[in-house]
Each structure stands twice: as C-alpha cells, then as structure tokens.
Amino acid sequence: MPELPEVAWYHAQWDVGRGQPIVDLALHARKRVFRGSNARELRRLIGQTLVDSEARGKRMVFRFGDNKRGRENLRSWLGIHLGMTGKLHVAAANFRPAKHDHLVLYQRDRALVFTDSRQFGRVRFHHGPDAPAWWDTGVPEIGSTKFNRCWLDLFLDRHGKAPIKAVLLMQHGFSGIGNWMADEILWRAHILPARLTSSLTCDERGTLLKETKFIVRRSIQTIGQNADAPRGWLIHERWSPTGRCPKHGTALQHATIGGRTTAWCARCQR
DNA sequence: CAACCTGTTCGCCA
C-alpha cells in the first residue's frame, strides 16, 4: 500500500507516543526487516523518549533522546521503510506481537507496532546526535522548493533512454512516488507512460512538474485511514481490467512498463 | 493451483 501519502499518514500514527519513554521492546533480530542493521542495538531505545519524527518520500525517521530536567538530548535515530505491505499502528500496553509484528516499542500506556507480512520493508538504527547517511540523502522532497524545474531537468536528462514511467518510480528523483501515483501524474499530464524521457517537450516537462506537485499535495491532504483519493482520479479505475478513463469513459490500456503494471488512457495521453 | 502485487536491490549487459 504505502506510497508518499500513505507513509505520511502511517508515520503520524505514532505521534501519540511523543514525549513518552520506551520501557521495553519486542523484536526478532533475525527477521529480514532488520537486514543490514544490528537489531540488538535497538535495545538502546529502552529508557529513551520519543522526541519527534519525520517522513521523507517513502522513508520515515523517529528520533529518541534522554529527557532530563525537561531538556531532551538527541540520542538515537530509528528509520522505517514500509516496503510493499508495511503498516504502523498503536495498540494497548499489553499487546502481544503476532507473526508479522516485527518491532514493538512499549510505552507505559501503549505499544507502537510495526507490521509487515511480506518483509520488503526495513528497520534501521543509528546511535548518535547527528543524522545518519541513510536519512540525509540530499534528495529534495517533492513538496519543497528544491524540487523545481532546474533540478527536474537535470534528473530527466540523466535518464533520457528510459520510459518516463520508469523515471517517475526512481526514488532518487521522485521521492515518494510509486506505481499508482506515477500513473496518476502521467494521466493528468497527458503523457504516455512508455514515452522515452528524452522525447518530452519543454512544455511537457513543465506540465509534469506541475502535476507531480499537485498529486503529492492533494493526496497528502486526502488520503488516510477513512479517506480515499479524490473522486475522478485514475486510481479508482486503474486496477480493474474493465477500468475506464474518469474523464471520457474510454477503456483504459494496461501493460508492464518500467517493470510494473501500468494503466493509461489512449485518448488523453499522447 | 497459478498468477498477481502500491518496493527496492542486485547482477548482468550495453
């Protein structure tokens, strides 16, 4: 499920635990979600307070520190990626992890739970006051002013031989964009997903930038547990083999492009 | 039973 708006929503679920110390945790260090990091180091979180958190694209970080005399010193960075099937939720303090609950942070009044059945997601940990390299990657967030025409042109020029759909899925350029958002953006921008990036006109690049920012902004505003993407968006039609273009009712086309199932409207997109 | 999947990474190739 998780692309940028879902990640933003899941990440906020743990907000209720801010300012509270971690009193215990539950994890199985050999689970695949801990690949590349030392899961035993996570024990350091016990006694530390959840200070704040942030989401960047599909990545999230939770910062922990000591809380003495009301002053918090940053100590630890917990990174979480939800992969294909990851979720975060809050449970009661007596929560017992089931098969796919790979990490549980216990506070006095609740449990903060990371679940991921397929384990394409990932947990990372860093101990120290400064941001680790896996967090500060230098990739601009789409909602920021650094994600602008100048930066976009550099990125598109570097991938001219790839279909534009595949380029939209590259996290080093389009941080947080996934399969459905890429299709949504190209549909609104009237660009065929299989077009080679180098074939885009100057105007089309401008439209692509505008629609990318629009889809990110609107989807963050609307998508949550009980809220769906706005009516009239392609996402509501794209999975069905009989899906139709929300604008004209034209039957959608489907193909694998950039390694993923892609849907588009042959009438809207050129 | 087989095919499919909203993501990333790796190895191979040009």
Place this chain on the structure above:
DNA sequence: ATGGCGAACAGGTT
C-alpha cells in the same frame, strides 16, 4: 563509469 532491465526477495490474495 554510467544507465537500463529483469530477477529475486515472501507471503497473502484472487
């Protein structure tokens, strides 16, 4: 060295 592509990863769902 750089960029593009297909396979692999695991388990649930259709």
